[in-house]
Amino acid sequence: MLSVLTVTGLAKSHGGRTLFRDVALELSPGRRIALIGGNGTGKTTLIEIIVGMQEPDAGEVHMSKGLRVGYLPQDLAAASNNIVVDEVMAGATHIIALQEQMDALEARMADVEDPDYDKIISDYTEVQAQFQNIGGYGLEAEAHQVLAGLGFRPEDSTRKVKEMSGGWRMRVALARQLLSSPDVMILDEPTNHLDIDSVGWLEKHLAAYHGSILFVSHDRDFIDAVAERVVEVANETATEYVGGFAEFVVQREERIQQVQAAADNQARKIAHAEQFIDRFRYKATKARQVQSRIKTLEKLDAIPVPKKQDLVKKFAFLEPRRSSRTVIELENVDAGYNDTGHDEIVVNGVNLHVERGSKIALVGPNGAGKTTLLKVILGELEPLRGQVTLGSNVDVAQFSQHQAEVLRGELTVFQEFNFAVKDPGKRNIRTMLGSFGFSGEKADRQIDQLSGGEQTRLSLAIALVNPVNLLVLDEPTNHLDLPSCDILEDALQAYPGTVIVVTHDRHLIRSVADNLLVVRGGKAKWYDGVPEEALAPTGETSRRMTKSDSAKSDKKRESKAANRKAGANQRNQKAINTNDLRKAAKKAERGWEAAEKQVASIQEMLADPTVYEDHAKVRELAGQLDASKIVAAAAMAKWETATEVLEAATN
Numbered sequence: 001m002l003s004v005l006t007v008t009g010l011a012k013s014h015g016g017r018t019l020f021r022d023v024a025l026e027l028s029p030g031r032r033i034a035l036i037g038g039n040g041t042g043k044t045t046l047i048e049i050i051v052g053m054q055e056p057d058a059g060e061v062h063m064s065k066g067l068r069v070g071y072l073p074q075d076l077a078a079a080s081n082n083i084v085v086d087e088v089m090a091g092a093t094h095i096i097a098l099q100e101q102m103d104a105l106e107a108r109m110a111d112v113e114d115p116d117y118d119k120i121i122s123d124y125t126e127v128q129a130q131f132q133n134i135g136g137y138g139l140e141a142e143a144h145q146v147l148a149g150l151g152f153r154p155e156d157s158t159r160k161v162k163e164m165s166g167g168w169r170m171r172v173a174l175a176r177q178l179l180s181s182p183d184v185m186i187l188d189e190p191t192n193h194l195d196i197d198s199v200g201w202l203e204k205h206l207a208a209y210h211g212s213i214l215f216v217s218h219d220r221d222f223i224d225a226v227a228e229r230v231v232e233v234a235n236e237t238a239t240e241y242v243g244g245f246a247e248f249v250v251q252r253e254e255r256i257q258q259v260q261a262a263a264d265n266q267a268r269k270i271a272h273a274e275q276f277i278d279r280f281r282y283k284a285t286k287a288r289q290v291q292s293r294i295k296t297l298e299k300l301d302a303i304p305v306p307k308k309q310d311l312v313k314k315f316a317f318l319e320p321r322r323s324s325r326t327v328i329e330l331e332n333v334d335a336g337y338n339d340t341g342h343d344e345i346v347v348n349g350v351n352l353h354v355e356r357g358s359k360i361a362l363v364g365p366n367g368a369g370k371t372t373l374l375k376v377i378l379g380e381l382e383p384l385r386g387q388v389t390l391g392s393n394v395d396v397a398q399f400s401q402h403q404a405e406v407l408r409g410e411l412t413v414f415q416e417f418n419f420a421v422k423d424p425g426k427r428n429i430r431t432m433l434g435s436f437g438f439s440g441e442k443a444d445r446q447i448d449q450l451s452g453g454e455q456t457r458l459s460l461a462i463a464l465v466n467p468v469n470l471l472v473l474d475e476p477t478n479h480l481d482l483p484s485c486d487i488l489e490d491a492l493q494a495y496p497g498t499v500i501v502v503t504h505d506r507h508l509i510r511s512v513a514d515n516l517l518v519v520r521g522g523k524a525k526w527y528d529g530v531p532e533e534a535l536a537p538t539g540e541t542s543r544r545m546t547k548s549d550s551a552k553s554d555k556k557r558e559s560k561a562a563n564r565k566a567g568a569n570q571r572n573q574k575a576i577n578t579n580d581l582r583k584a585a586k587k588a589e590r591g592w593e594a595a596e597k598q599v600a601s602i603q604e605m606l607a608d609p610t611v612y613e614d615h616a617k618v619r620e621l622a623g624q625l626d627a628s629k630i631v632a633a634a635a636m637a638k639w640e641t642a643t644e645v646l647e648a649a650t651n
């Protein structure tokens with residue numbers, strides 16, 4: 001692993017406004033930093049400076065020579081003409097470079113009369129060994145494995161990237177970054193276009209990643225699972241906190257209290273000085289002291305206090321008209337399509353009963369049929385079989401992922417919102433906008449000057465503000481920052497009607513939903529409440545901060561367990577015979593070697609091009625490869641521990 005990436009004294013202004021100044025951070029080997037902050041605070045600008053896309057007004061970015069940096073932006077360039085698997089593999093430039101060297105040397109090896117033939121053979125052997133060591137022969141298998149983890153079907157790997165939707169092209173770009181395995185990976189909102197399964201897979205993949213990671217995210221669970229540090233960009237500066245999101249919340253509150261106390265103390269001193277000046281300004285015998293205090297006040301830098309956002313917003317929603325007790329009912333419904341004269345069932349046998357005031361989260365992997373089922377519920381698609389009943393007096397408002405695209409850029413926030421509000425009643429339009437984060441002059445900004453997240457927030461405000469009794473939201477948190485997610489969470493909790501929300505944001509689900517509807521494998525399963533196992537489809541218990549439990553992340557618990565184990569080993573070292581330690585280390589080494597041979601064997605099978613003719617076999621081998629890597633990593637850790645204990649006892 002190469003050395004660190006260091007940022008010192010970075011400053012940047014835009015349009016006469018200071019985004020940040022004196023920013024410093026360090027990405028040492030293996031460090032994982034989550035970058036958070038409100039829309040417009042400069043997170044993306046900071047990242048673009050680090051990767052060299054923008055120049056800072058001040059400060060420097062230092063990178064070790066030869067450091068490989070991968071970057072996934074929020075917005076992609078023009079779509080590639082490659083097929084998916086080729087586009088993903090093209091990201092592994094370090095492997096491709098070695099492949100090209102091997103091809104060139106192989107061509108030269110055909111000439112046995114070449115006076116440098118022996119050197120060519122030697123060079124080829126060396127390059128081939130490097131190629132094998134970094135997984136070159138298993139590159140295609142690894143690409144298919146990553147694509148499967150991100151929700152691609154086997155047949156998707158041969159589709160052209162440019163034929164895919166924007167969300168799937170973003171997944172291709174993410175897969176390309178993951179396969180390239182750079183020393184430093186920089187990701188801007190990597191979970192935006194993922195489903196709940198893919199987010200879980202990505203968490204595990206990044207947890208096992210050898211390099212350093214800097215990422216922007218609003219997903220609290222994802223931050224808690226991946227980050228070991230959080231850097232908050234706010235109030236024109238960047239503050240670093242050690243730990244995941246749960247630790248950040250606690251430390252930030254403590255810091256705010258400390259800064260507030262310092263500011264209060266400073267305010268008292270200023271007030272005392274001003275009183276002295278006012279009292280003795282015209283008294284000759286006190287002139288020197290007065291001038292001294294005036295100069296002191298002029299030089300004094302006010303201590304900035306971070307603004308504490310009130311998480312309990314007063315939205316003043318109008319009460320919608322009362323719907324029937326049963327809002328939606330589905331009886332033995334098969335949802336799907338019949339475009340070719342044959343039924344293509346996507347979800348079958350759905351029975352669903354939604355009562356007035358329920359708040360339901362609809363989750364599942366992409367392609368499982370969530371959107372199809374929503375269309376059937378809303379009457380946009382006829383069921384293939386079964387009965388769909390929408391209750392009486394049900395008024396529906398919808399929010400889709402592309403809602404912001406219909407906003408009129410030439411209007412101001414106030415104008416667009418005012419036009420959309422059908423019945424303001426006694427509510428003040430600007431007060432309503434303020435509750436959605438558009439207070440003061442922000443309400444008079446032109447829409448085409450807003451960030452993508454701010455436009456999404458405005459679209460949500462428009463969808464929420466009118467008095468309807470059934471609200472359907474499709475991935476509402478995409479492109480929202482954490483403060484905006486808080487606003488959405490508060491709004492949905494206060495909303496008086498029935499809510500169906502499609503989302504992969506597990507924190508939002510826990511905070512808002514009363515029940516879950518999980519669409520998976522052609523079935524829709526109802527859960528009373530929000531059981532944690534339903535949000536962790538692999539059967540693992542996720543480690544999350546909930547309102548009642550700001551539990552430590554698994555990484556913290558594992559670290560503590562490892563520390564306890566190490567402490568026990570140290571206490572017992574003197575009582576353990578050195579010869580026994582040598583035997584244990586040797587046994588662990590043999591176990592590690594056997595596990596590595598198993599990994600190499602499977603990679604060799606996957607290197608055979610003919611295996612890809614059988615998709616089922618590829619999936620089976622890819623699964624075996626994953627399991628073998630886990631076993632090998634555990635065996636290596638066991639050997640390392642045994643060796644360390646032996647060395648300590650010997651010394």
